[in-house]
Structures are given as C-alpha cells and as structure tokens.
Amino acid sequence: MLNERNIAIIGAGTMGEAAIAGLLRAELVEAAQLVAATPRAERRRELSQRWGIKTTGDNREAATWGDVVVLAIKPQMVDHVLPNLQGVFQPSDLMISILAGVTIGKLKEMTGHAAIARAMPNTPAQIAEGITVWTTSQGLDAERRSWAKTVLSAIGQQVEVEDEKFMDMATALSGTGPAYVFMVMEALIDAGVHMGFPRRIAAQLVEQTVIGAVRYAIQSGHHVAELRNMVTSPGGTTAAALYELERGRLRTVLADGVWAAYRRARELGES
Numbered sequence: 001m002l003n004e005r006n007i008a009i010i011g012a013g014t015m016g017e018a019a020i021a022g023l024l025r026a027e028l029v030e031a032a033q034l035v036a037a038t039p040r041a042e043r044r045r046e047l048s049q050r051w052g053i054k055t056t057g058d059n060r061e062a063a064t065w066g067d068v069v070v071l072a073i074k075p076q077m078v079d080h081v082l083p084n085l086q087g088v089f090q091p092s093d094l095m096i097s098i099l100a101g102v103t104i105g106k107l108k109e110m111t112g113h114a115a116i117a118r119a120m121p122n123t124p125a126q127i128a129e130g131i132t133v134w135t136t137s138q139g140l141d142a143e144r145r146s147w148a149k150t151v152l153s154a155i156g157q158q159v160e161v162e163d164e165k166f167m168d169m170a171t172a173l174s175g176t177g178p179a180y181v182f183m184v185m186e187a188l189i190d191a192g193v194h195m196g197f198p199r200r201i202a203a204q205l206v207e208q209t210v211i212g213a214v215r216y217a218i219q220s221g222h223h224v225a226e227l228r229n230m231v232t233s234p235g236g237t238t239a240a241a242l243y244e245l246e247r248g249r250l251r252t253v254l255a256d257g258v259w260a261a262y263r264r265a266r267e268l269g270e271s
C-alpha cells in the first residue's frame with residue numbers, strides 16, 4: 001500500500017522514532033522511503049546509524065520530499081513549526097498529525113494543507129503494542145485513508161472514528177491509559193512488598209498477573225464481570241478484597257480520573 005510512497009517524519013523523538021521502527025520492522029516500507037527531520041545533528045546521526053534512513057534538519061525539505069508527512073513534534077512547537085510548512089504540500093499528499101489537542105481545523109489553517117489524518121497514539125507504540133485512535137479531514141479519499149491506516153498500524157492496533165469529538169475522549173482513555181495501569185501495578189507491587197515479598201518477586205507476580213488477565217479476558221470472550229464472578233467464591237479471599245475495593249470507590253475513582261483527563265484535554269485543545 002505504501003509502495004513507492006515517501007514518508008517524512010517531522011520531529012523524530014520518542015513517538016517519531018516509534019513510527020520509524022514500526023514501519024521498518026513490519027517491512028511496510030524500505031529505509032530509502034523514509035526521512036526524519038529533527039534539529040539536532042547528534043540525533044540525526046543516531047537515527048541514520050540505527051535505521052539507515054535519510055535525515056535532515058530542514059522540515060520544509062522533508063515535507064516536500066514526503067508523500068505522507070507525519071507530524072510528531074511537541075504541541076508547544078506548533079506555532080513555530082507549522083507556519084513554516086506553508087506551500088510545501090502537494091494536494092495529493094497526506095499529513096498525519098499525532099499532536100495532542102491540535103485540531104484538524106488548526107492544522108489546516110496553519111499549514112494550508114487539507115488532507116489530514118489526526119491520531120492519538122499511546123506509549124506502548126514504542127514496542128508496536130500501542131492503540132491509536134484516528135480520524136480524518138472531511139472527504140479524505142480511500143487511498144489516503146489506507147496510507148494512514150498502514151502507517152498507524154506500524155505502532156500497534158488502530159481504530160478509525162468518524163467524529164473528531166472522540167479524539168479528546170481517546171486522549172483520556174487510551175492516550176493517558178498506560179499511566180493508570182502503571183499506577184495500579186505500582187500499588188499492587190507495593191502491597192506485595194508490604195506483605196513481605198522481595199520487590200523483584202512482587203513485580204514479577206504483578207506483571208504476569210496483568211498480562212495473563214488481559215490475554216485471558218480477550219481470548220475467553222467472556223465479559224470481564226463474568227470472569228471476576230468466576231474467581232469470587234462465596235465467603236472467599238476475592239470477595240473480601242472486592243468489598244474493600246468497592247468501599248474505597250475504585251471504580252468511581254478511575255472514572256473520575258478519566259473524566260478529569262477528558263476535561264483537561266478539552267481545555268488544552270481550546271487554549
């Protein structure tokens with residue numbers, strides 16, 4: 001699908017490099033089809049040595065060369081970087097933005113380019129285990145939609161949504177989601193240590209419990225509430241633990257956290 005298409009990554013930091021790694025490892029493109037634009041010469045050397053790709057310090061040069069231009073700079077750099085890309089896009093090019101909170105309208109206004117996919121990935125993208133929610137500018141043709149889908153599938157699963165309003169929700173649920181999981185894992189590991197396990201063993205138990213529970217939930221096809229009921233024997237240990245978790249408002253605390261992230265994503269988008 002990306003045969004003979006050139007891909008430019010503007011801002012080759014953590015997420016930009018995740019895209020480069022995913023595209024090359026999955027053999028979706030050849031190294032010769034990629035260019036990374038980033039200001040530091042040392043970082044450019046590192047990327048070209050590690051991945052065998054072209055690099056440049058000139059964003060305009062990269063965007064001109066790319067048929068697909070991935071914007072992976074920090075949102076704070078938008079005012080500085082995007083106006084400088086005015087006039088470099090061909091009408092047939094596709095811009096993919098992973099900038100948190102920057103709307104399709106704003107991207108179009110600042111760059112002058114109308115064919116846009118806006119995406120919200122998450123950090124497991126770095127090991128191609130992310131989940132990316134994405135949407136496009138109105139009327140984007142099937143071919144460029146398929147380019148977006150292919151590029152985003154290089155960093156994990158992807159889900160296309162019809163309406164841009166889902167992007168702030170995705171930011172709160174899956175974009176921020178790894179942090180919720182890490183915090184829960186940290187709390188469980190600390191509880192293991194509190195009981196007397198060495199930290200290394202507590203960490204191993206929690207990590208594999210999380211991986212196993214998630215894989216089991218997906219593969220069993222049961223609703224997660226059914227799976228929970230299946231391990232809750234009358235008068236048993238799970239029932240005792242669940243009572244305390246409910247009393248401590250675990251579910252509503254998590255929901256409140258997600259809502260707080262959603263409200264903040266909307267505020268940041270508006271500012």
Ligand SMILES: NC(=O)c1ccc[n+]([C@@H]2O[C@H](COP(=O)([O-])OP(=O)(O)OC[C@H]3O[C@@H](n4cnc5c(N)ncnc54)[C@H](OP(=O)(O)O)[C@@H]3O)[C@@H](O)[C@H]2O)c1
Nearest residue numbers: 011012013014015038040072073074075098099100121123
């Ligand atoms: N990390 C996440 O979990 C996550 C999740 C969803 C979305 N995102 C989005 O992904 C984007 C990138 O995040 P990140 O974590 O990958 O950030 P990052 O590691 O800081 O990467 C940004 C890169 O842009 C480079 N840069 C700085 N000025 C530039 C310029 N004028 N032109 C081109 N490149 C320039 C930086 O170079 P230097 O290192 O030399 O400064 C750095 O390599 C953000 O917009 C963020 O909202 C991130």
